Amino acid sequence: MLQQTVVATVRPYYDKFLAAYPTVTHLAAASVEEVCALWAGLGYYARARNLHKCAQAVVAMGGFPDCIEGLRGLPGIGPYTANAIGAIAFSLPVLPVDGNVERVTARLFAITDPFPGAKKSITKAAERLIEDKDARAAPGDFAQALFDLGATVCTPKSPNCLICPWAAHCQGQADGLADTLPVKVKKAERPRREGVAYVLLDKANNVVLLRRPPHGLLGGMLVLPEVPPIMARWRQAGTVEHVFTHFALTLTVRVARVSALPEGVLSAPVGSAPVPSVMRKALDAACLALNHAGDDKRSA
Incomplete structure (x- = not known):
């Protein structure tokens, strides 16, 4: 639900959804029409349909796969979601790269290529962070710490570099570029x-x-x-x-x-x-x- 939707909007939907489907088995047994009805108002409705398909696939295989390849094979599960589940649920040494992590990484490594072309290079640079032995020891905690760092300190505008624990290692801050990164090409006006x-x-x-x-x-x-x-x-x-x-x-x-x-x-x-x-x-x-x-x- 939090992909493409803000927390304030999600909270009441999340509570109602879990009350209706407390387990993956309950979700798999529901009709897709029932699932979409509870999703109404959240937008991006392919997420609801894929979530339902995913639940059915998980029940059919007897439980969630505990490897990245297996997670990515589930309906609607892309690289980010697979890595998030892998790191947080199964302590796999992978890093889910969301917008917060992209921003932290672009500044940390002073990646000045503009989005969306720079996405692959930023993701590759972010993967270097999980190579640290402390990060690999608790990948779920590390991922959530990065999310929080980007959300509260390394913010899109006016990053608070004075209290950032990585300020001394941040190339973007050293170059005086932190608040300009990541560079984004202006989006074309929607038709x-x-x-x-x-x-x-x-x-x-x-x-x-x-x-x-x-x-x-x-x-x-x-x-x-x-x-x-x-x-x-x-x-x-x-x-x-x-x-x-x-x-x-x-x-x-x-x-x-x-x-x-x-x-x-x-x-x-x-x-x-x-x-x-x-x-x-x-x-x-x-x-x-x-x-x-x-x-x-x-x-x-």
Whole structure:
């Protein structure tokens, strides 16, 4: 959950997720739809689908592999996650290289090549750190110490070099470059796309939903229809903005209320519908528009 998502957002999701799936066996036995529903709002939904596949693979093999090669063979487990599990769970002499470790390493070795091209050289330099005998004796503790060093001392802006335990060994600090490293190329502006979301409500505030295909954008998630599900008096409810990894989306929201929803459609209470963040923004906009119109309970 912490990959691509901040701690403050993750905490309530993490508690709810562990309550639902206290063991890997419980997670493997759940449906992917149930897992994605609990993940709704965290974004990057391929993580949820891969987590479910990984749990099933672990149960099938009778437990977690305790070697890097075995860990990397699990669905959704890349080099960073495999190294994190290996170091922290199995005390393997490997180093998980996250953004904090990349920053510490770039400054420690004064690596001035810009990202993303410098990523491989920074990762290779970071691997030298685990060669120290003390680091190899407790690789999990060493990795977490590096995470904390980057998060609290060797920060992205204004690093506190005066209290850094590695200041005397930091080439970036010696060269007066610490606060400029790592060098990052300015990202290209995200392309912008436009779409429409139709919010169809009944008198009890249930909303029509569709399930996305299992792969691709918002794969397996419940979403709002992109075309009118029925003929109705559709009202404009404004627009909402949402930023995905590779593009920004402007979503025009249209809303209608009917006495009863069509038979056989997927639906959920509007306030608790397990939808991703962009759909929640659209639902909030629709409800706000109806409330302002004084028609939040009257049939259209």
